[in-house]
Amino acid sequence: MTAPVLELRNVTKTYGTFTAVDDLSLSVPAGCVHGFLGPNGAGKTTSLRMILEIIRPTSGTITLLGSPSALAVRGRIGYLPEEKGLYKKMKAWAIIAYFATLKGMGHRAAKARAFELLERYGLKDFAEAKTEALSKGMGQKVQVLAAIAHDPEFVILDEPFSGLDPVNQTVMEDIITDLRKRGRTVIFSTHVMAHAERLCDRLAIIAKGRKLFDGTPAEARETLPRRVRIQTADDIAPLRSLPEVADLLPMADGGCEVELRHGADAQAVLQACFAHGIRLRTFRFDEPTLHDVFVKLVGPDAKEAMYR
Amino acid sequence: MRPAFLIAWREFAENAKTKGFWLGLLLFPAIITASIQIPVLLEKKGTPTRRFVMVDAGGGFAPLLREKLAADETRRQEEALRDFARGGAREEAFAGFLDPTDKQLDLARWRAARGADWLEVPGFKPPAPRFAESPLPDDIAADARPDDAARRLRPWLRGERKLSVDGKEAPLFAAVLIPADLAELAQGDGSKGRRGIQYWSENLADVALPQLVENTVNAELRRRGYTAHGLDPATVQAIERTRAPMTSLDPKKAEGEEAVGLADRIRQWLPSAFVYLLWVAIFAIAQILLTSVIEERSNRIIEVLLSSVTPGELMVGKLLGIASIGLTMLTVWIGSLVVIVVWKASGISPAQAAAAGGMAQLPGDVATILRTTWLLPAFGMYFLLGFLFYSGLILALGSTCNTLKEAQSFMGVIVLFLMVPLMLMTYIPRDPNGPLATALSWFPPYTPFVMMNRVTADPPMRDVVGTLVLMVVATAGVLWGAGKIFRMGILRTGQPPRLLELFRWLRS
Known part of the structure; x- marks a missing residue:
């Protein structure tokens, strides 16, 4: 994790009276997989497009790979847009090679690279197929391969997992993991927390155009108080007086959640239970998930994302 | 500029792969060749002899019709023999009767020398x-x-029964039925509502036979009329041939060359053909362009x-x-037109052209005009300008x-405008x-x-x-505006922008 390859400073984008992105600052170090999380309409796509200089911010500055203009370094960037589409009549390899040549690769090298990528990610048999004959998932994989065919240093994937079945989602995760292994920087947006959980070195959560969190997944989890879940027939009131315990929250099923103070050790609760003769049927200590963090931060807006 | 060329190349290659492109490319020369060659081929292969029967109740016309048909056949045989002789396959058979320069057969001498055997030449099959x-x-x-x-x-006319010709069955093609009282029917305008000569088929x-019947019978009726009035038919014929000569002259041409010939008429009308070509080309291309922009826009490839490239490079x-x-399409079209015209023109001898009348000169004249006027270069230039002008409009339209x-x-409006x-x-x-032409040129x-249409009419230099x-x-302006709208419109989602918005984009 060295110097940032992407730096957004106080970036704002307004359309008339509507503010799509509000004072966003972000720093992405090199070689990092960075998640961009937020509910629909949070401003993820707008932010990514501004990073690519497809649209210009209303105010603020963006530095990408040391350049104030993404166009100047466009040969070193790969991009998968949110809405996926390909030229229907072109063959899979030809599309990958075409986008690679637009990024500056030679024709022959681009073609060889296209076949190599298709083979590596299980699409060898479809290399000569016209893209209109491919399934949605296959088409999407072809498009990702087209985005990374020129071996870019910086890859932007907008909702790379949407519309993929679980098997293909795994392939997509492999692609991202491979990129990281090769020292590339990846920034991807999603509203499915499981992918972020598995892949991200860092993540940013935004909603309504504002950044709510920016940091590592561990840091994200720490924003939530940790809880211990216990079930017992005995009185648990004595636990309340422990210095580690912030609150006791009775649950609908008769159990109880013990909310710990920041930095407290769950072990103390267990010891206290023994000391007070509380017979435990269940004692479960879970790390909060990114999903919990997301729901907590985004609040009511997260509802939509949760059901997807 | 490399990205622009890459995009251009993909655009070209992908379109060149479509069936529609090849169909359009080949259809035009195919149609022209077919329209020239098919009649010739049909003539050569010959339709099978068509059988007809004749009922001449009065008895006065049938012999004349037979005579006329026989004369027609002889003319066709002569023509065929002439072609055969010019073909040069059996030159020795015609020794002494061929013109050494243009290989024309001297038919009169040939027939006089050979008598009844004039068609007996080894290898020649009379039609x-x-x-x-x-x-x-x-x-x-x-x-x-x-x-x-x-x-x-x-039953015969409907094909239910067949004629027996030389032991083989043959269909009856037509029946010519002439009533006995035809002469009375033809008097004044008494023919109205009556059938007169009946031609059943x-x-x-195929109007060759009915026309021959009609012309021959009428000529005969008139001849009888002249005789009945004590006029000598030969004299009447001589009088009817009287015709005062008339020549159209063009004051702009050099002295001695003022006569307006077929070439001048072609010169006047050939540009129209080019205007039509221009129109078809711009129209076809506009459609390709529109489809291409909208494809990229609707499936977001555009992003x-x-x-990877700037909007300018993309455009x-x-x-x-x-x-x-x-341009490929037009080059092939015009090229094939020129090739066909030159090829046709080279196969016609001056004597034959004179014999066949003006129409045979047509390919030669077209070739000359294409060679000696500004038509082709003007066409190239106006195509480019017209294409850029209209594709600018279409690009702006497609991007929104x-x-x-x-x-x-919206395309409908442009089409109406182009009509x-x-x-x-x-x-x-x-x-x-x-x-009108001058005003529209501006x-x-x-x-x-309009200027394409005027190009061979020597328009004033000021207009040109x-x-x-x-x-x-104007083209530069349209492209500049299209670039602005393209840049703004291409990424926009949702409803197309309103006119007011477009103006704001242009000013931004």
Whole structure:
């Protein structure tokens, strides 16, 4: 994790009276997989497009790979847009090679690279197929391969997992993991927390155009108080007086959640239970998930994302 | 500029792969060749001899018709023999009768020398007669009334019964029925509502036979009329041939060359053909361009493209690629036209051209005009300007519409607008330097079409240069505006922008 390859400073984008992105600052170090999380309409796509200089911010500055203009370094960037589409009549390899040549690769090298990528990610048999004959998932994989065919240093994937079945989602995760292994920087947006959980070195959560969190997944989890879940027939009131315990929250099923103070050790609760003769049927200590963090931060807006 | 060329190349290659492109490319020369060659081929292969029967109740016309048909056949045989002789396959057989320079057979001498055997040349097969009279079926009298004869002939005419010719079955093609009282029927306007000569045939498209019958019978009736009035038919014929000569002259041409010939008429009308070509080309290309922009827009490929190239490069690439598709198509079209014309022109000897009348000169004249006028270079230039002008409009339109359907309604306006030069195409050549033509020349959207139409009519230099400058400026303006709208519109989602918004984009 060295110097940032992407730096957004106080970036704002307004359309008339509507503010799509509000004072966003972000720093992405090199070689990092960075998640961009937020509910629909949070401003993820707008932010990514501004990073690519497809649209210009209303105010603020963006530095990408040391350049104030993404166009100047466009040969070193790969991009998968949110809405996926390909030229229907072109063959899979030809599309990958075409986008690679637009990024500056030679024709022959681009073609060889296209076949190599298709083979590596299980699409060898479809290399000569016209893209209109491919399934949605296959088409999407072809498009990702087209985005990374020129071996870019910086890859932007907008909702790379949407519309993929679980098997293909795994392939997509492999692609991202491979990129990281090769020292590339990846920034991807999603509203499915499981992918972020598995892949991200860092993540940013935004909603309504504002950044709510920016940091590592561990840091994200720490924003939530940790809880211990216990079930017992005995009185648990004595636990309340422990210095580690912030609150006791009775649950609908008769159990109880013990909310710990920041930095407290769950072990103390267990010891206290023994000391007070509380017979435990269940004692479960879970790390909060990114999903919990997301729901907590985004609040009511997260509802939509949760059901997807 | 490399990205623009890459985009242009993809645009060209992908379009060149479509079936539609090849169909369009080959269809045009195929149609022209076919329209020239098919009649020739049909003539050569010959339709099978068509059998007809004749009932001449009065008896005065049948011998004349037979004589006339025989004369026609002889002419066809002579023509065939002449072609055969010129072909040079059996030159020794015609020794002494061929013109050494143009290989024309001296038919009069040849027939005089060979007598009845004039068609007997080794290797020569005289053409089968076009029409042959068959004897009437047994139960029809030679002087039957037309209606009776027709009723009895129906099974043959409908193909239910066949004639027997040399032991083989042959269909009856037609029946010519002439009533005995034809002369009275023809008097004054008494022919109204009466049938007169009846020509029965399932094939009403082949008019050779009915025309021959009609002309011959009428000529004979008139001849009888002259005789009845004590006039000498030969004298009348001589008088009827009287014709005062008349020549159209063009004051603009050099002294001694003022006569307006076929070449001048072609010169006047050939530009119209080019205007039409221009129109078709711009129109076809506009469709390709629109489809291409909307495809990229609707499936959001545009975003990937714009992360790799600038909107300017994208636009230039698209225009270049699709213009080269159009130019390829036009080059092939015009090239094939020229090749066909030159090829046809080279196969016709001056003597033959003179014999066949003006039409045979046509290919030669067209070739000369294409070689000696500014038509082709002007066409190239006006095509480029017209293409850029209209594709700018289409590009701007395509970049603001989400679907082809949405764009089509706007396209309708452009089409309607483009109809005007098409409709004026026949009018302008009549008065190529008149007020209407001049005024329309100065209206950039119509400049390429109207000026193209005027190009061979020596328009004033002021019009040529002025409209050209105006057109270049207008095209540049349209492309500049299209670039602005393209940049803004191409990424926009949702409803197409309103007019007011477009103006704001232009000013931004």
